[in-house]
Amino acid sequence: MTDYQEFENPEELLKAKQRERKLRKGKKKQSFLKSMLRFLTGLSIIFGMYYFSTLQGWYLPQDAFKNTASPYVQIVNNKIVKTSKIQGILKNEEVPRLPLYMASLNDLKYKLMSLAPVESVYIRRYAFPARILIIIRESTPVITISPDEKVKPVAAFTKEGRLIIGADYLPLPEEYKTIRVLSYGNKGDDYRKWDVNKVREIEKIAKYVETFSHEKIEYIDMRNPNDIYVKIKTVPVRLGQPDANIYERIKRLPSILPQVQKVKGKVKYIDLSWEKVNYLKLE
DSSP: OOOGGGOOSHHHHHHHHHHHHHHHHHHHHHHHHHHHHHHHHHHHHHHHHHHHHTSGGGSOOTTTTTOTTOTTEEEESOSSSOHHHHHHHHHTSOOOSSOTTTOOOHHHHHHHHTSTTEEEEEEEEETTTTEEEEEEEEOOEEEEEESSTTSOOSEEEETTOOEEESTTTOSOOTTOOOEEEEOOSOTTOOGGGOOHHHHHHHHHHHHHHHHHHOSOEEEEEOSSTTSEEEEESSOEEEEESOSTTHHHHHTTHHHHHHHHTTSSSOEEEEEOOSSSOOEEEEO
């Protein structure tokens, strides 16, 4: 505030008051302009965000799931589940009408995870253009099932005990090295009733036989679940009942295998089904 006592001349006092009014008007004008600028800036940001969020680059085309050659959906890492199987599920899904970053894809994820070989599913989202990447993680098959040694596998089990069955998944890719098990699937050996404990038991039997025979297993014959046979390169081995002593009987293989070469005539199988007696069955 100007000290008017400094001005003795009335004209100077008038000019001082005029300058003060002019200064106040200038400050009010600047304040108004700043407020208006802030308002317009905020409005521009809101409009810009709205416009940016509605750009087509955020939205999947409405035929993205139905077009098998769509560049907007990529499926990777599936080896057992055929891509056509996944595309069949996609075709029954509705494409989100929201921007992709706001859309829920959980329903699609859960449907893909319901497929027997699938362990988990990851869906990555991309924009400009909007697209998704479906990453499939499958369980590892450890056992395949055939009704006969000359018949291709009709089913498989993963390490978690999941049953894989049907032409959608079989035959498995050659990269999977599994234990081949012969089973009719009926008459007391119904593999459809097996669980993860049964799978682990079969794995353990296979590991013991390979360890003590130093040979790879060709197949395990469980068509009679109470009288198990294992085929190795040298000769079939009869293990008998899958009881608590089966592993102790397998440990006798190193002592009896060398005798096969010494026997005159063809050996039908090594019989380890007895607790304390080993013998060679001749044809």
